[in-house]
Each structure stands twice: as C-alpha cells, then as structure tokens.
Amino acid sequence: KTYRIAVIPGDGIGKEVVPAAMEVLDKAAQLDGRFQFEWTTFLWGCDYYLETGKMMPDDGIEILKGYDQIFLGAVGMPSLVPDHVSLWGLLIKIRRDMKQSINVRPAKLLQGLPSPLRNPNGFDFVVVRENSEGEYAESGGRIHSGQDEVAIQNAIFTRKGTERAMRYAFDMAKTRRQHVTSATKSNGLTYSMPFWDEVFAEVGRDYEDIGQVSNHIDALAAFLVMKPENFDVIVASNLFGDILTDLGGAIMGSIGIAPAANLNIEREYPSMFEPVHGSAPDIAGKGIANPLGQIWTGKMMLDFLGYPELGAKILDAMEATLAQGVKTGDLGGEATLRQVTDAILQQLQ
Amino acid sequence: KTYRIAVIPGDGIGKEVVPAAMEVLDKAAQLDGRFQFEWTTFLWGCDYYLETGKMMPDDGIEILKGYDQIFLGAVGMPSLVPDHVSLWGLLIKIRRDMKQSINVRPAKLLQGLPSPLRNPNGFDFVVVRENSEGEYAESGGRIHSGQDEVAIQNAIFTRKGTERAMRYAFDMAKTRRQHVTSATKSNGLTYSMPFWDEVFAEVGRDYEDIGQVSNHIDALAAFLVMKPENFDVIVASNLFGDILTDLGGAIMGSIGIAPAANLNIEREYPSMFEPVHGSAPDIAGKGIANPLGQIWTGKMMLDFLGYPELGAKILDAMEATLAQGVKTGDLGGEATLRQVTDAILQQLQ
Numbered sequence: 001k002t003y004r005i006a007v008i009p010g011d012g013i014g015k016e017v018v019p020a021a022m023e024v025l026d027k028a029a030q031l032d033g034r035f036q037f038e039w040t041t042f043l044w045g046c047d048y049y050l051e052t053g054k055m056m057p058d059d060g061i062e063i064l065k066g067y068d069q070i071f072l073g074a075v076g077m078p079s080l081v082p083d084h085v086s087l088w089g090l091l092i093k094i095r096r097d098m099k100q101s102i103n104v105r106p107a108k109l110l111q112g113l114p115s116p117l118r119n120p121n122g123f124d125f126v127v128v129r130e131n132s133e134g135e136y137a138e139s140g141g142r143i144h145s146g147q148d149e150v151a152i153q154n155a156i157f158t159r160k161g162t163e164r165a166m167r168y169a170f171d172m173a174k175t176r177r178q179h180v181t182s183a184t185k186s187n188g189l190t191y192s193m194p195f196w197d198e199v200f201a202e203v204g205r206d207y208e209d210i211g212q213v214s215n216h217i218d219a220l221a222a223f224l225v226m227k228p229e230n231f232d233v234i235v236a237s238n239l240f241g242d243i244l245t246d247l248g249g250a251i252m253g254s255i256g257i258a259p260a261a262n263l264n265i266e267r268e269y270p271s272m273f274e275p276v277h278g279s280a281p282d283i284a285g286k287g288i289a290n291p292l293g294q295i296w297t298g299k300m301m302l303d304f305l306g307y308p309e310l311g312a313k314i315l316d317a318m319e320a321t322l323a324q325g326v327k328t329g330d331l332g333g334e335a336t337l338r339q340v341t342d343a344i345l346q347q348l349q
Numbered sequence: 350k351t352y353r354i355a356v357i358p359g360d361g362i363g364k365e366v367v368p369a370a371m372e373v374l375d376k377a378a379q380l381d382g383r384f385q386f387e388w389t390t391f392l393w394g395c396d397y398y399l400e401t402g403k404m405m406p407d408d409g410i411e412i413l414k415g416y417d418q419i420f421l422g423a424v425g426m427p428s429l430v431p432d433h434v435s436l437w438g439l440l441i442k443i444r445r446d447m448k449q450s451i452n453v454r455p456a457k458l459l460q461g462l463p464s465p466l467r468n469p470n471g472f473d474f475v476v477v478r479e480n481s482e483g484e485y486a487e488s489g490g491r492i493h494s495g496q497d498e499v500a501i502q503n504a505i506f507t508r509k510g511t512e513r514a515m516r517y518a519f520d521m522a523k524t525r526r527q528h529v530t531s532a533t534k535s536n537g538l539t540y541s542m543p544f545w546d547e548v549f550a551e552v553g554r555d556y557e558d559i560g561q562v563s564n565h566i567d568a569l570a571a572f573l574v575m576k577p578e579n580f581d582v583i584v585a586s587n588l589f590g591d592i593l594t595d596l597g598g599a600i601m602g603s604i605g606i607a608p609a610a611n612l613n614i615e616r617e618y619p620s621m622f623e624p625v626h627g628s629a630p631d632i633a634g635k636g637i638a639n640p641l642g643q644i645w646t647g648k649m650m651l652d653f654l655g656y657p658e659l660g661a662k663i664l665d666a667m668e669a670t671l672a673q674g675v676k677t678g679d680l681g682g683e684a685t686l687r688q689v690t691d692a693i694l695q696q697l698q
C-alpha cells in the first residue's frame with residue numbers, strides 16, 4: 001500500500017526538520033513492510049508569499065485534496081510577513097477548508113528529558129481541542145475610533161462542533177485510561193460555557209464507564225503544574241486547548257518537541273500533521289534544529305493511518321535517544337540535527 | 350485616622366480565615382500607630398441565600414458604599430447553591446457595581462514554601478487584570494435547540510477599559526522592575542486582540558523608559574512555568590488574567606495563599622480585597638484552614654490605603670513563619686489556623 005503525502009516544509013527550521021522526519025518515517029515503513037510513503041513537496045509559505053503575494057496558490061486547497069495526508073513543518077517569518085497573513089493564509093486556512101475539526105496534542109513525560117517540574121510523576125495525557133469554531137470563529141468587529149473605540153470578538157459554539165470534539169475525546173479515553181476532563185469556565189463565560197457543560201454531560205451519558213469531570217480553565221491550568229499525572233484525556237475549546245497544550249509542552253521540558261494532529265475524523269479530506277513549535281528563524285539553516293517535534297508528529301500520522309504499534313516504536317526510539325544524551329542545544333545537549341536523526345534511525349533498527 | 354472596613358467573611362473557611370487576618374491587621378495598625386481599623390461584619394453569602402433567596406440584601410451595594418474598603422473571605426457552596434447564583438449575586442456583582450475595574454494579583458516565590466518548579470529562580474511578578482469587561486462582558490445568547498443549538502459569547506473591549514488597565518500596569522512597573530508584558534492572542538482572536546495590541550503600543554509610547562513586550566497567551570502560560578523570573582508586571586484581559594493568576598498560585602506552591610485586590614482606582618467607591626482561594630467546604634469549621642491567602646490580601650489593602658512599608662512587614666512575617674515550618678496541612682505542615690496566626694502575630698512584633 002502506498003500513502004501519498006503532501007509535504008509543506010514551510011518556513012525556517014521547517015525546511016530542515018521535515019526531511020529528517022521523512023527519513024525516519026521511510027525507515028519505519030521499510031521495517032514494517034506493509035506500506036510505503038510517496039512524498040510530494042510543496043514550497044509554500046513565507047518565501048512563496050514574498051514572491052507571489054500569496055501563501056499558497058489559489059488552487060492550493062484543491063491540490064492538497066488529492067493527497068492522503070498533509071505533513072507540515074512550521075509557518076511564519078514575522079520580521080517579513082505579518083503573522084495574521086502567514087497563519088490565516090496557510091495553517092488556519094488548511095485547518096478550516098479541510099474541515100480538520102479536531103486537534104489532538106499529547107503531553108508525556110519522556111525519559112531523558114528533564115521536566116521543569118520537581119515531581120512530574122510520569123504524566124501522560126492528551127488534549128482533544130475543538131479546532132473549527134468557538135473563540136476562533138472569526139466573527140466580530142469594531143465601532144467608533146479613538147477614545148470611543150469598542151472591539152467585539154464573538155465566540156460561536158455549535159452543538160455539532162462541540163459534540164464532535166466530546167465524542168472523539170470519550171472514544172479516545174476508551175483506548176486509554178478511561179477518563180475525560182472537560183475544560184470549562186461556566187462561572188465566568190455565562191453563555192458559551194454552560195452550553196459546553198450541558199453537551200459534555202449529555203454526551204457523557206453515552207459513556208457511563210468513562211470517568212468524567214469538569215474543571216474551570218484557571219484551576220485546570222494550575223492542576224497541570226501541580227498534578228499532571230491526574231489527567232488522561234482533556235477536551236477543550238479552541239482557545240482553551242491552545243493554552244493547555246502549550247502548558248503541556250512546557251511541563252514536558254520543551255515546547256520544541258510537542259506534536260499536533262489536525263484531524264478530519266470523517267476522512268473526507270486529508271488531515272494535517274504539524275509540530276507545535278514555530279519556524280525559529282534565528283537558528284534556521286544551521287543544522288542545529290531539534291527534529292523531535294516533527295518526528296513525533298510523524299508518529300501521530302502513523303497512528304491515524306492505522307499503525308499505532310509502529311508509531312509507538314518511533315516514540316520509543318526518541319526516548320532511547322534522549323536517554324543516551326543525544327540532544328540538540330535547545331534541550332541542553334550538543335548534538336546536531338543530523339546526529340539526533342541518525343541516532344533515532346539506529347534505535348529503530 | 351480610622352478606616353471603616355466592611356467585612357464579608359462569606360462561606361466555608363472564609364468565616365475562619367477572615368477573623369485571623371483581622372487580628373493581624375489590627376496588630377499591624379497598633380504597631381504603626383498612625384491609624385486604626387473599624388470593622389463592620391456582614392453575614393452575606395450562601396447561608397444568607399438559603400434563608401432569604403438573595404446573596405445580599407437589595408440595598409447591599411448602597412450599604413457597602415458607606416465604607417472605605419471591603420474585606421471579603423470566600424464565596425460559594427456549590428452543593429447547595431449553584432455557582433452562577435453565588436458568584437454573580439455577590440462577588441461579581443460587587444466588582445461590577447463598585448466599578449472595581451482593575452484586579453491585581455501578585456505571585457512571588459516565598460521562602461519556606463516549596464514551588465512545584467525545579468528551579469523557580471526567585472520569581473516575583475504581578476498580574477494586572479482588566480476586571481470590568483472583555484470576555485466577562487455578560488453578552489451573548491443561544492438560538493435553536495437540540496442538534497441545531499448554537500451558543501454565542503461576546504467579548505467586548507472598550508478603549509477606556511483597555512487603556513485604564515494598561516496605564517495602571519505601566520505606572521506599577523515604574524515602582525517595580527520597569528517592565529510590562531502584555532498577554533495577547535492576536536494571531537487567533539482577530540478582532541479583540543489586535544485592538545488590545547494597538548492600545549498597548551499606543552499607551553506604551555507614554556512610558557518610553559519602561560520595557561514592553563507582547564506574548565501570546567499560550568506561550569505566556571508556558572513561560573510562567575519555564576522562566577517565571579523573566580516577568581515583572583503582566584497586563585491581561587479578564588479571562589487571560591484569570592488563567593495566569595491561577596498559574597501564578599500554582600508555581601508559588603499553592604493556590605491557597607494567593608491574594609487579590611479588586612480596585613476602584615478612581616477611589617470613587619470602595620475597593621474589595623479577597624483571596625484567590627475558594628470556600629473549601631470540606632475543611633470548613635475544623636480550625637485547620639490556611640490563613641495566609643487572607644492575610645496577604647490584608648497586606649494588599651494596607652498597600653492600597655497608603656502603607657506599603659507596613660504591608661511589606663506582614664509579608665516578611667508570613668515568610669518567616671513559613672521558613673520556621675509553621676504551616677497548615679495543605680502546605681504539608683501540621684499547624685492549626687490558630688498556630689499559624691499566632692506565629693505571624695509574634696513575628697510582627
């Protein structure tokens with residue numbers, strides 16, 4: 001079986017870590033023997049924008065629809081292209097147009113990667129983030145100017161979008177430690193979040209054997225620092241999920257290694273796999289970028305394609321490499337991108 | 350000089366920690382000699398609600414306006430009174446009706462209180478939270494039902510409210526380490542937060558000597574875990590401030606000790622001082638509640654009344670008590686509320 005993958009390395013270190021992750025994925029496929037990857041690379045992003053005035057061609061979305069999945073590096077070059085242009089013209093556009101309505105981000109204490117927490121207690125949780133609406137609805141406006149100006153931002157939660165995220169979280173909990181925490185703030189946001197709570201309670205009734213609890217986002221953020229081991233699956237709105245997943249990266253010891261999957265769970269269009277880290281223009285092109293986030297992202301693609309055992313082997317190889325002390329500078333090591341990639345390839349054997 | 354203080358112990362442990370903090374404040378006033386407190390206690394809250402159907406009397410706000418400041422314990426008894434009733438009927442009602450448009454919450458690594466962070470590096474920052482509008486605007490609604498239901502929550506940012514919070518933050522930075530960080534999310538919330546950023550840039554031009562930087566809320570939450578020592582004053586919207594201050598409590602080692610001030614900076618109406626912790630009904634009435642949050646809250650009231658040196662002495666006495674190991678159970682100690690209070694009174698001498 002051949003999977004046709006659209007590759008968008010994007011900007012900065014994306015151009016370096018994406019090829020490294022492709023090597024690891026090819027190796028995994030070869031060891032497995034059941035399938036192979038066919039990669040097609042698209043050089044879209046900020047350089048493309050500086051040449052053409054667009055982040056991707058007008059028919060970019062149509063082109064991408066012809067592939068099985070999308071493997072993305074990093075987007076952004078803030079000194080030359082404003083963030084709202086680069087993000088809304090590529091990353092968020094693909095999330096929206098491909099109806100990638102679920103964003104999944106794991107956080108796990110890895111052997112060999114020191115957490116900033118004193119007692120991180122082997123945490124291992126996944127945040128399921130609603131990825132299509134809510135606070136990111138792109139609805140709002142401004143009125144008046146100067147001293148009288150008012151800005152309004154509307155968060156829009158639909159039953160369908162909310163329920164979809166919750167069912168996905170409960171289904172995931174079935175395959176894990178049987179527990180879902182809902183991130184709410186119904187004591188402060190008195191329209192959207194009581195609705196969110198009602199849908200959570202209602203969907204939860206279909207999953208009687210799964211533990212279920214709601215925490216306010218403020219308390220939940222604090223709990224991720226105080227007792228992250230208490231969480232299994234967390235379901236959160238677009239904005240709350242964004243905040244909780246960066247916190248997840250922080251307690252792992254680096255936001256540079258966290259992966260993300262933007263899923264079209266109906267499999268009507270391709271899903272997109274992208275690391276949480278940015279394009280890090282300051283270290284781009286030096287061969288010292290950390291490939292772990294991109295490689296872990298590749299593992300999530302393997303999971304979604306239906307090869308979770310193979311995905312687990314990649315995570316094991318990453319941990320073994322970290323435990324050996326083969327790390328890039330951002331993790332306190334001295335290894336290059338090439339050395340880390342080679343060590344992982346070796347561990348995979 | 351006599352300060353007339355309206356005291357609302359509220360619910361649960363509020364009834365125990367408020368009298369303890371009053372003892373400490375009386376002692377501080379007596380040692381200082383320049384002023385005294387006249388306390389008037391109002392037994393409003395959930396018990397009052399269960400008797401009367403209201404969290405406070407109809408003329409409660411008018412009554413409170415006759416006092417210099419308000420000293421609040423904790424509000425909430427979720428098993429008997431829904432949170433939206435207790436909070437919006439008392440805590441948030443007072444914040445709104447008294448135009449307490451600035452919420453100030455410090456976070457500081459205290460000697461004797463172990464942080465969950467491995468290297469907390471002596472952080473000491475203050476979050477200035479916009480407290481009157483933004484995401485808490487109480488604007489929104491729902492349409493349709495069942496599978497078609499949609500909930501909308503509108504965040505409303507005015508120029509006046511936004512600018513007021515930012516000026517307050519910059520003015521505070523002048524008395525501290527000369528640096529303000531603005532919590533934004535203009536890459537995702539494309540109406541409210543670009544406006545927030547513009548006002549920050551504009552106000553910042555009046556404070557050229559103060560360092561100023563914007564961080565997205567997701568990255569900022571992660572930074573509070575990774576390098577909290579980098580922050581001095583953080584200015585944030587109502588919701589972002591809520592999240593960041595609980596995180597501040599978490600990295601201090603306990604959300605049970607964090608204080609808060611809800612300020613009417615125009616001094617047209619009383620301000621309200623309340624700890625961040627809740628009413629902890631499970632341990633209420635046992636004499637084991639931790640009074641440090643309430644006492645630190647009292648210190649903030651002294652600061653606002655114009656006695657910052659005296660306030661500093663209270664914080665010193667708290668730290669000395671912690672360093673002696675006199676701590677309540679929530680902090681891993683065995684001391685009672687009485688013992689902690691006595692130790693602080695002793696240190697104050």
Ligand SMILES: CC(C)[C@H](C(=O)O)[C@@H](O)C(=O)O
Pocket residue numbers: 187188218436591625
């Ligand atoms: C209780 C709740 C409404 C409140 C808030 O979000 O403002 C609390 O979390 C706080 O921070 O004082």
Ligand SMILES: CC(C)[C@H](C(=O)O)[C@@H](O)C(=O)O
Pocket residue numbers: 087242276536537567
């Ligand atoms: C870049 C930004 C718009 C984006 C988001 O908030 O979704 C990022 O923080 C992420 O989490 O992928």
